[in-house]
Amino acid sequence: MKIQEKVYFLDRANIDTDQIIPAKYLTGISISGLGPHLFEDLDMPGFSQSNQDFQEATILIAQENFGCGSSREHAVWALEANDFKVVIAPSFARIFRQNMFNRGLLAIEISQSEIDQMFNAAGRMVNCEVDLNEKQIKCNNGLIFRFSLDEFAERLVREDGLVGFVAKNY
Amino acid sequence: MGKTLVQKIFDGHIIDRPSAGTVALEVDLVMCHEITTPPAILDIQNKWGDEVFNPNKIVALIDHVNPAKDSATALQGKVMRDWVRRHDIKFYDVGSNGVCHALLPEQGHVLPGMTIVCGDSHTCTHGAFGAFAAGIGTTDLEAAILKGVVFFREPKTMRIQLDGKLSENVYAKDVILYLISQLGVKGATDYVIEFCGPIIENMDMESRMTICNMSVEAGATSGLCYPDGQTLEYCRQRNLEIESLIWDWQPDSDAQYDKDLLFNLSLLEPQVTFGSNPSQVKSVTEMAGTKVDQVYLGSCTNGRITDLRIAAKILEGKHIAKSVRMIVSPATTQVQIQAIQEGLAEIFIQAGACFTNPTCGACLGMSSGVLAKGEVCASTTNRNFPGRMGKGGTVHLMSPDTAAATALRGFITDPREVI
Structure with a gap:
């Protein structure tokens, strides 16, 4: 299983789920319709949802404690609606990380120094290949990073999420 | 083991x-x-x-x-x-x-x-x-x-x-x-x-x-x-x-x-957050004087009857500052009833606060006390993330005691000063 796609860098620690999807959009009964509001209230210099690099990216590279705060899975649904498949960060909040795996998306943790290397290469690094079999991230600028993944998380990602897994096995 | x-x-x-x-x-x-x-x-x-x-x-x-x-x-x-x-x-x-x-x-x-x-x-x-x-x-x-x-x-x-x-x-x-x-x-x-x-x-x-x-x-x-x-x-x-x-x-x-x-917490002072995550905390003495627009008492963190009693003790017989508005949201219907029976609801209303129905409401910027851009809230809730209680608003987390003292003066106030 390989994902070779464009990356987008979000250089801020502790981006909480309120910043990923504001609470005012939590009033629906379905998981659709959240796409246009992803990062709507993220007040960050240089960031714009209409930026072409952001729109084309499917791999998000972020800083520590990404997805902290509210348990709202709407944050993951909003990422999904914008075709994001992978978030790479030094650390995630537990509930967000599990929500990603439960939906079959990848939350990959690599060390802060490796993330720093990625951010230092931000101008030149536009593509990554995330290889789930080899547990390896290959960047177009030649950088290669190894990662590990919790066995259960990998199973969920490969089996396309939690509910099917549970219905089949329990 | x-x-x-x-x-x-x-x-x-x-x-x-x-x-x-x-x-x-x-x-x-x-x-x-x-x-x-x-x-x-x-x-x-x-x-x-x-x-x-x-x-x-x-x-x-x-x-x-x-x-x-x-x-x-x-x-x-x-x-x-x-x-x-x-x-x-x-x-x-x-x-x-x-x-x-x-x-x-x-x-x-x-x-x-x-x-x-x-x-x-x-x-x-x-x-x-x-x-x-x-x-x-x-x-x-x-x-x-x-x-x-x-x-x-x-x-x-x-x-x-x-x-x-x-x-x-x-x-x-x-x-x-x-x-x-x-x-x-x-x-x-x-x-x-x-x-x-x-x-x-x-x-x-x-x-x-x-x-x-x-x-x-x-x-x-x-x-x-x-x-x-x-x-x-x-x-x-x-x-x-x-x-x-x-x-x-x-x-x-x-x-x-x-x-x-x-x-060992024997020397701990009342605490207040600054910044935009809950680990950014100082003692109230360092934060005192920070002007606020709204005081919010409620939520799953501090909206229970003991919280309301603590705040009411500070506010009894007094009025909140003219520059500030205060919202008191009991966490449950039972707390609401008890606050009415004990006379707390009346203390809050006489002090100039808005006493609401139970709801998560403004804690997550949903309803009942959302902030406008540039406004500051002294709050007994749990999160001071950017825009948490309203886009462009700032939240300082604190105890019901400190929040009530803050409501009296319109700026962050050490509750030990208003006893």
């Missing part, structure tokens, strides 16, 4: 180990509110024939927007009502409800040793009873509703012993804000914290709930206190006989923790 409390609770609930490091736990209580549950209900209806694993182990309620503020939130409520009627699930509707983490303990649904999940990050509140309680997303919630099973990594364990004696005007909220400042916002990620020591032992259940409630703000999966006489008394008042549970759900004396921390 002895076991910690959370290890014992896990041992009693493990039904499977699907992969190395992950356990499948049997769920004793699934709590369902109107924001995160409807998508799960609809997906189960579409794919799995509208099943629920056991209606007696599910409790549902309306709390985030109470009552509905528009047709979208009304539809969330309708999906909940239709679902609980189809399955005969216990439901707390508008008029008899409250913020879930205050309501369920109050109504006697929470006991030591239970496993409790909800699509809400502050579910860790219920750990105050010596239960394992954790927030989950909607997909996990769907699996829990469908099969009564939930998955967790084997937890890392952390013991936090709190020694000393709290000074006057220093409360549970000050304790947990200080601890988060010491741990950092991800210092307890993937840990389950067990809080103990004389300071916890001397706290009532509502204060313990405040402590456990915010353990997630340090990243923790859950935060627990060991059941004791306080727990027994609180449950007895709800006709729950739990004497044997008190003894069953204790850690072994030789339990080993992955991290073992000790703090």
Whole structure:
């Protein structure tokens, strides 16, 4: 299983789920319709949802404690609606990380120094290949990073999420 | 080697180990509110024939927007009502409800040793009873509703012993804000914290709930206190006989923790956040004088009767500053009734505060006190993230005592100055 796609860098620690999807959009009964509001209230210099690099990216590279705060899975649904498949960060909040795996998306943790290397290469690094079999991230600028993944998380990602897994096995 | 409390609770609930490091736990209580549950209900209806694993182990309620503020939130409520009627699930509707983490303990649904999940990050509140309680997303919630099973990594364990004696005007909220400042916002990620020591032992259940409630703000999966006489008394008042549970759900004396921390808090002062995450904390003396536009008293952290009593004591016979507005939102209908009966509601209203119905409301910028851009709120809630209570607004977290003192002057005020 390989994902070779464009990356987008979000250089801020502790981006909480309120910043990923504001609470005012939590009033629906379905998981659709959240796409246009992803990062709507993220007040960050240089960031714009209409930026072409952001729109084309499917791999998000972020800083520590990404997805902290509210348990709202709407944050993951909003990422999904914008075709994001992978978030790479030094650390995630537990509930967000599990929500990603439960939906079959990848939350990959690599060390802060490796993330720093990625951010230092931000101008030149536009593509990554995330290889789930080899547990390896290959960047177009030649950088290669190894990662590990919790066995259960990998199973969920490969089996396309939690509910099917549970219905089949329990 | 002895076991910690959370290890014992896990041992009693493990039904499977699907992969190395992950356990499948049997769920004793699934709590369902109107924001995160409807998508799960609809997906189960579409794919799995509208099943629920056991209606007696599910409790549902309306709390985030109470009552509905528009047709979208009304539809969330309708999906909940239709679902609980189809399955005969216990439901707390508008008029008899409250913020879930205050309501369920109050109504006697929470006991030591239970496993409790909800699509809400502050579910860790219920750990105050010596239960394992954790927030989950909607997909996990769907699996829990469908099969009564939930998955967790084997937890890392952390013991936090709190020694000393709290000074006057220093409360549970000050304790947990200080601890988060010491741990950092991800210092307890993937840990389950067990809080103990004389300071916890001397706290009532509502204060313990405040402590456990915010353990997630340090990243923790859950935060627990060991059941004791306080727990027994609180449950007895709800006709729950739990004497044997008190003894069953204790850690072994030789339990080993992955991290073992000790703090002496005798010199702790009232605490207030600055900045935009809950680990950015200073003592009130350093923050005093910061002007605020709104004071908010409420939420699953500090909207219980003891919180209202503390604030009312400061406000009795006085009026809030002209430059400020104050909103008091009792956490549950029962707290609302009690506040009226004890005369607290009148104290708040006479002091110039708006006394509202129970709701999560403004804590997450949903309703009933949302901030405008550039406004500052002194709040007894749990999160000061950017825009949390309204886009462009700033939040300073503090205790009900400090919040009430702040309301009197219109700027952050040391409660020790206004006694």
